[in-house]
Amino acid sequence: MYFRLLGPVEVVAEPVALGGRERLVLAMLLINADRVTPSDRLIDTVWSRPPRSARQQLHNLIARLRRKLDAAGDLIVTRPLGYQLALAAHGLDLHSFRLSVLRGREQLQSEQYDDARGELGTALSLWRGDALADLSGDWAAATRESLHRERVAAGEALAQAQLATHDHAGVLETVQILLATDPLHEGLHDLRLRALSRSGRRTEALSAYQDLRRRLVDEFGVEPGPDLQETHCSLLRDLDPPLASPRHVPRQLPRPIALAGRDELLGRLTAVLRTPEPRPGTVLLVGAGGIGKTSLAVVLADRVQDEYPDGTLYAELDGTSREPRDPDEIIDRFLRALGATAPATHAGRAERLALYRSAIANRRVLVVLDDALDERQVRDLLPPSPRSAAIVTSRHRLAGLDDVLRRNVPTLSTEVAVELLQAGRDVTDPAPELAQSAVQLCGHLPLALMVVAARLASGVVDLAEVVEHLSEEHIRLDELAIGDGDVRASIALSYDGHLSAPAQRLLRRVAAVSVTTWPAWFAGVVLDDDVLVGSRALDELVDVHLVEPCGRDAAGQLRFTVHPLVAAFAGERAAREDDASAVAGCRRTAAMAWLGLASQADDAFGHGLRPVIGPDGATIPAGLPPPRVSVAAEQPAAWFDAEIDSIRDLVHALSRAGELDLAAALALRSDGYLVVRGETHVRAGLLRRVVDCSDLVLRWGVLRSLFHTAAEAGRFSELADLAQAQLDVARKLDAGAMEQNALVQLGCALRELGRFEEATARFEDASSGALARDDTMMAALARGHLGVLLARTGHPVRGAALVAENLQAERLRGPSRRLSIWLVTYADCLALTGDAAAAERALDEAEQLATSLVDRNVLLDVAQTRAAIALRADDIDRAERILDDSSAYGESTAPESEPTDGELRLRADLLLARGRAAEAAPLLERAVDRHRREGVRFELAHELARLTAVHAARGEQDRAGRQHAELVVLLRELGIGLDDLQLPPVVARIGGYDLLEISSE
Structure with a gap:
């Protein structure tokens, strides 16, 4: 199939009937053949006011073109941002034209004039009138003008070849056709004068020069350019004008500097600017102030300027200053550099622009424009010829420029x-x-x-x-x-230069809130809840690279960030231009918005943590979510994934500013998410920052959560003090439910420390107090924890029954993380009773719940409990496989991450079962050191029993005896016997030694 654009738009094959919009879209795809044409550009060109259904209508247009042109669908390919017409084996007259022109120019330069005439004549014969003759509209008109300039340039090259072969009549015919459409083209007039002179018509040539000069002077107030004047002088001296007039070749680049870290980007852009004709048009380098755009542009231009033999033009446009350069001033300067006479001061923009385009149209030049303000300042300075190229730098995106290769200049590695x-x-x-x-x-x-x-x-x-x-x-x-x-000063140029007051205020408020990244709704919230003003201000800041987009986050929100030095600048301006109360108010407003969304996400998350409820129903403040933002409630996990870093930044900023109550509310509303994700380190860091908040209800909640973080991290020595502090706050509040909850946690702390009688008393106090208030749920919780104590100290049947009672109460609340934890606890108790099948069923249910919540900690507990059950059944291979597979669940973001006590114990038991007691010893010694340090005496008894078995298995009777003696004393202090530890068989008897026999010695 062959397409034609150099005239009416046609498909040369079987007759194809195309509608007006179909022809327009096809023409745009053909002009941009083998490259992606963005859907947005197609829509804006086809419809002056795109309807809401424009994207769907464009899709339908493309579908119709495919049906009419290529049923196989290989011609027009859908891409992520638009459509690409793949020519492949198809033909296009514009490509044929450009290829012939390229060959003709090469032959002309190598003085193969006859061959050049053939190629260039072939190229011009492809034209059937004006390009895109049957299309209307701004895009068609601009493209038609650009293609016309290519046609004129090709005609001028043909005339040069004809002149070199003494075909003067051919020169006059070629030039006359082109001058009819471009009557002020000085290069064509110059060739006409030469052809007239060489054919013996010198007087006619002189008259033609005078006619042109009068027109230029009368209409534009300018003299002919230096090339024409040179030819005229030759005619006056009755000399044969040279074959080609010497041209001014400006080289205006400043001295390039050494660049660091830009080799890859420079290499790609250098290759682009060295491609054969047609040239790539404009390379636009955009980025923040100080990013190195100018240096990059100068070095790039210096590398490629030899490809542009007719000169390199350079201008600083001062777009970031208060007085950007007028494009007309730059045009005058460029005209003088090209050897042309600048127009009179009273000449209009159209006249000045016509002279500039005429002077540059037939040259192969490189134009470098530094620090552009906007499209208007740049557009008329870009070279019109496809033989030329431009490099533009700007802090603005200049989105209105078409056919631009836009590259953001990054920071350095x-x-x-x-x-x-x-x-x-x-x-x-x-x-x-x-x-x-x-x-x-x-x-x-x-x-x-x-x-x-x-x-x-x-x-x-x-x-x-x-x-x-x-x-x-x-x-x-x-x-x-x-x-x-x-x-x-560099940042100030962008801030003070052309930003609106709302955009400046938004940047200052970003600094006041001190978050690293934020979603799009943030702009409206901190600008007095005005979404439209916030959106426009954000666009301004992004346009000048004071704010950078980060793409979409896990919840699908557009996110933005600010460079740390820009943030420091904005903080200085906030201190100078805003009073302290305004800055604090902005910070509170933003915090309340995040708190509002965090509350919605927290309520919908399903973590199952008991809510913080004080006397008279006092709860954590709910905040003020921004209007029309529903993502937190609809995608709570994804929202927290996206926002947790911003929440952490905000908690830190609020705590530094003394806003501890608001910071505590935000930390507590994020607590359930951090629990489920296993982010113990982050969770503890936030909670420690806000533990001194003044609101007692919030402080109680913070202490409760700190208790859990300490337990998860194995810092058991801290538990009793935290629980006691929580109990003291509850009694100040005279809140029964809070007091009983604190008693349960104090009982848990005492249980871990091996103070079983005291722990039992706290659980019973909590249970009786809850029943007095008719709070059966709290009573069940207290009895459930008592059941855990009984199960672990030799009474698994009684313990399992109490845990089952609490498990039933948890089921009434519905599926949650708490339910999954208690299912694992129940499975552990059932395993100790010998009912492995029931334990596995409980673990299956727990695993299903934890998987739905992506709860790594609970999944790890499930796996370790399964491994322990397998060990008790002497299924060593299964236990090892389960434990190895569970390693993915144990990944943690905490920098001091290390194996849990449960994993260390299981690994040691597996090594003992494999007869590798020597390898088990260091794991157990590591656990013993930790438990001694934390005062966890019950767990210490477990590890001492194992170490005794290890030393016995290795024949180290003396060491086994010492460990055993310490174990006996510890068991007496705990008030339990060796049987109460319920050790797995592999530990109770290994290597021919009976642990009980050692006990009797």
Whole structure:
């Protein structure tokens, strides 16, 4: 199939009837053949005011084109952002035209004039009138004008070949056709004068020059360009004008500097700008101030400017200043650089632009425009010829520019940034930790790193001093200024230059709230709940790269972030431009919004933690969720996944500001999520920050959660004090339910410490107090924990019955994490009674619940309990397989993560069962050290019994005896016997030694 655009849009094959919109879409896809044409661009071009159904209508248009052109569907391919027409074996007259022009130019340059005439004549013969002749609209008109310029340039090249072969009549015919559509094209007039002179019509040539000059002077107030004047002078001297007039070749680039860390990006862009004609058009480098756009543009232009023999034009547009450059001023400067006479000052924009386009149309030039403000400032300066290219830098996205290769310039990698810090210094191995800290504090920003490198090179400060000063947030930007390198001033250009007041206020409030990332709704909340104003302000900040988009988070929300140095700048401006009460109010408003959403997510999460309820029903504040934001309630787990880092930032900011009650509410509303995700380290860190909150109900909740974090981390020595503090708060509040809950936790702490009688008394106190209030659920909880104590100390049947009673009460609440935990506990008790089948059924149910909640901790407990059951049944292989498979559940984000007590014990039992007692010993000694340190005497008895067996198995009677003696004393203190430990068979008798016999010695 062959397509034609150089005239009416046609498909040369079987006749194909296309509607107007179908022809327009096909033309756009053909113009951009083998590249993706964005759907948004197609929609904006087809409809001046796109309807809501535009995307669906476009889909239908594409479907109709596929049916009419290519039933197989290989021609037009759907891509993520649009559609791609894959020419493959198909043909296109525009491609044929450009290929012939390329060959013709190469032949013309190598002086193969006859061949050049053939190729260029073939190229021009493909034209059937104006390109896209049957299409209307802005896109068609602009594209038609661009293609017309290619046609004129090809015609000029043909005329040059004809002149070189003395075909003067051919030159005059070719030029006359083209001048009819472009009457002021000086290159064509120059060729006409040469052809007239060489054919003996010098007088006619002189007259033609005077006619053109009068028109230029009368209509535009300018003289002909230097090339025409040179030809005219030759005619006046009755000399044969040279075959080609010498042209001015400007090379205006500033001196390039050495770049670090840009090799890959430079390589890709260099390849793009060196591609054969047609050139790629415009490369746009966008990014924040100080990111190194200008340096990158200059180095890139320097690398490729040899590909543009007619010159390199460079202009600083000062888009970030208060007085950006007028494009007309730049046009005048470029005209002078090209050797053309600049127009008179009273000349209009259209006249000036026509002269510039004429002067540059037939040249192969590279235009570099630095620091552009907007599309208007850039558009008219871009070279019109497909033989030329442009490099533009801007802090703005310039989304209105079409056919642009847009690249965001990133910050530097840590490795490259560290190298940059050493620039100019006579050092070979700086302290890596200090260098990395400096890079982090500079936010990997090239300008900041260059300032620090210059300060270090001066020898006035060393790296340790620089890091110390940069760590002080209130003076950080003071340290990042030297000479004309000033990070604060660079950011201020964007902030003060062209931002609206709401955008400036939003940036200051981002700094006040101190969150690393935030969703789109945040802008509206902190700008007085005005969603529209917030959205526009956010767009402004993104456009100038003071705020950067992070993509969509786990909940599907668009997220944004701010560079740390921009945040420091915004914090300075907030301190200068906002009073303290406004900053505090903004922080509270944002916190209440996050708290509102966290409350919705917490209620919907299903973790099963008992709610914090004080006297008279007082609960954790619910906050004020932003309107029309429903994601937290609809996707609670995904919402917490996306927002937990922001919540942590906000809790830290609130605690620093003394807003401990609000911080505590936010921490407690996130507590259930952190429990389920196994984020014990993060959870404990948040809770410790807010434990001194003034609201007693909140403090009770914080203490309760801290108790659980300490238990999960194995810090059993802290449990009793935390539970007692919780009990004291409850009694101050005179809240019975809170007091009984604290008594249960105190009983658990005493149970872990081996103080069984005291623990039993606390459980019974809690149970009787709850029954007096007719709180059967709390009573069941207390009796359930008493059951755990009984089951573990030699009374599994009685214990299992009490745990079953509490399990039944938990079932009344519905599926939850608490239910899964108690199912595991019940399975453990059943296993001790010998009912392994019932224990496995309970574990199956627990695993199903924990899987639905993605609860790593409970899944790990399920696996370890299954392994213990298998060990009791002497199924060693199954126990080992289960324990190995459970390692994925034990992954933790805590930096001090280590195996749990249960895992250490199981691993030791497996090694004993395999006859590898020597390998089991260090695991048990590790557990013994931990339990001695924490005062967990009951668990210590278990490990001492195992160590006794290990030493006995290895024939180390003396060590076995010492361990046994310590075990006997400990069991007496606990008030239990060796049988009450209910050790697995592999421990009770291994290696021919009977642990009971050792006990009797």
